[in-house]
Amino acid sequence: MSRSATRTSTTRTRAAALAAFATLVAALSSVAVAAGDGGIGTPDPPKVEDVVCLQRCLDVRTVTETGRIEVSGKALGSVSEVRFPGVEGRIAVAPRSVGAAAVTAEVPTGAASGRVVVVTASGTKAKSPGELEVKPEDAIRTVDGFEVGRVAATPDVAYFDGRKDIELDYLFEADGQADVRIDVVAKQSGRTIDSIVERDRQPYSNQTVTWDGLGEDGRPPRNGKYKFRVSALGDGGSSDAAGFSYYDHKFPLRGRHGYGDGLGAGRGHQGQDVFAKCGTRVVAARGGRVQVNAYHSSAGYYLVIDGKKTGKDYTYMHLERRGRPKEGSRVRTGEVIGRESDTGNAQGCHLHFELWSAPGWYEGGRPLDPTRPLKKWDGWS
Ligand SMILES: [Zn+2]
Numbered sequence: 001m002s003r004s005a006t007r008t009s010t011t012r013t014r015a016a017a018l019a020a021f022a023t024l025v026a027a028l029s030s031v032a033v034a035a036g037d038g039g040i041g042t043p044d045p046p047k048v049e050d051v052v053c054l055q056r057c058l059d060v061r062t063v064t065e066t067g068r069i070e071v072s073g074k075a076l077g078s079v080s081e082v083r084f085p086g087v088e089g090r091i092a093v094a095p096r097s098v099g100a101a102a103v104t105a106e107v108p109t110g111a112a113s114g115r116v117v118v119v120t121a122s123g124t125k126a127k128s129p130g131e132l133e134v135k136p137e138d139a140i141r142t143v144d145g146f147e148v149g150r151v152a153a154t155p156d157v158a159y160f161d162g163r164k165d166i167e168l169d170y171l172f173e174a175d176g177q178a179d180v181r182i183d184v185v186a187k188q189s190g191r192t193i194d195s196i197v198e199r200d201r202q203p204y205s206n207q208t209v210t211w212d213g214l215g216e217d218g219r220p221p222r223n224g225k226y227k228f229r230v231s232a233l234g235d236g237g238s239s240d241a242a243g244f245s246y247y248d249h250k251f252p253l254r255g256r257h258g259y260g261d262g263l264g265a266g267r268g269h270q271g272q273d274v275f276a277k278c279g280t281r282v283v284a285a286r287g288g289r290v291q292v293n294a295y296h297s298s299a300g301y302y303l304v305i306d307g308k309k310t311g312k313d314y315t316y317m318h319l320e321r322r323g324r325p326k327e328g329s330r331v332r333t334g335e336v337i338g339r340e341s342d343t344g345n346a347q348g349c350h351l352h353f354e355l356w357s358a359p360g361w362y363e364g365g366r367p368l369d370p371t372r373p374l375k376k377w378d379g380w381s
Pocket of ligand 1: 261269271272273351352353
């Protein structure tokens with residue numbers, strides 16, 4: 001959560017950075033080399049990251065016998081058996097559904113609390129890092145008449161560290177107060193990435209819950225489509241869901257645009273130019289701390305933002321005037337930071353965007369090729 005500790009002496013670092021920048025050292029030879037994602041070979045061993053209760057739950061990780069659980073993780077596609085600790089030794093069951101990121105199974109009678117193990121067809125095992133609590137079948141609380149009346153997620157498109165909180169509004173009917181469970185579910189994999197339990201909620205009244213945008217593991221989830229699933233914690237009732245998209249960056253130029261020179265361009269160009277009508281809004285592609293807000297004869301008015309949880313620096317040049325966010329202040333993903341123009345040495349209004357590897361802009365980092373990331377962000381925002 002805390003800011004990168006690499007910048008201990010801001011003044012000195014900034015002075016050094018500006019001096020280095022002033023010399024406009026154009027020499028750059030290496031371009032970011034993508035790390036290998038692995039290829040065709042032996043399949044990855046299964047990894048279990050979490051176990052949550054899906055049905056007949058007393059809490060997110062407390063289930064009753066005959067309830068249903070979800071084991072989530074990686075490379076779970078060939079799981080053929082789920083083993084529970086039992087009072088008389090382990091009890092194995094066949095999974096109810098199998099996917100690469102999530103496997104579901106019914107909790108057998110006689111199962112006891114403890115870590116859950118999955119076994120693949122070839123006999124490879126993986127154990128859950130945490131324990132699942134199993135209660136007797138009759139411990140369940142029955143919720144009468146629970147029905148979700150309305151669900152709505154806002155905003156439709158959410159961003160990591162975004163300007164707007166990610167919220168779910170919902171309303172339910174029931175014969176009395178109920179414990180309501182809200183799961184954040186990845187649409188494609190079906191995996192539950194986070195769960196919130198709201199105790200003793202009133203039926204027939206508007207409820208709002210805010211999600212912090214982080215998974216159970218404290219990390220931002222992958223880019224893509226998600227849904228909030230609302231259900232009663234306990235036995236009975238139906239569930240409903242509201243969809244939204246979640247992304248880690250937003251495209252910084254908010255208007256019709258075209259791409260100009262990229263990295264290198266035979267002139268040591270350190271970023272990607274994107275052209276748009278003069279005055280087009282520029283937003284932070286990624287939230288973070290404003291490291292530099294200054295003017296330079298080549299860059300014009302420019303901003304350097306230390307991207308939250310990336311270690312990278314994001315640089316926006318040729319802005320119309322000095323950007324609004326002050327040095328040291330926090331900006332959110334998607335927040336307006338200026339307008340695109342042609343200040344400094346620029347042929348026509350355009351945003352010159354740079355992406356610097358850790359520890360950052362003229363602090364020991366190097367300019368990465370921003371073209372692919374920009375086009376990716378452009379595709380969804
Ligand atoms: Zn440029």
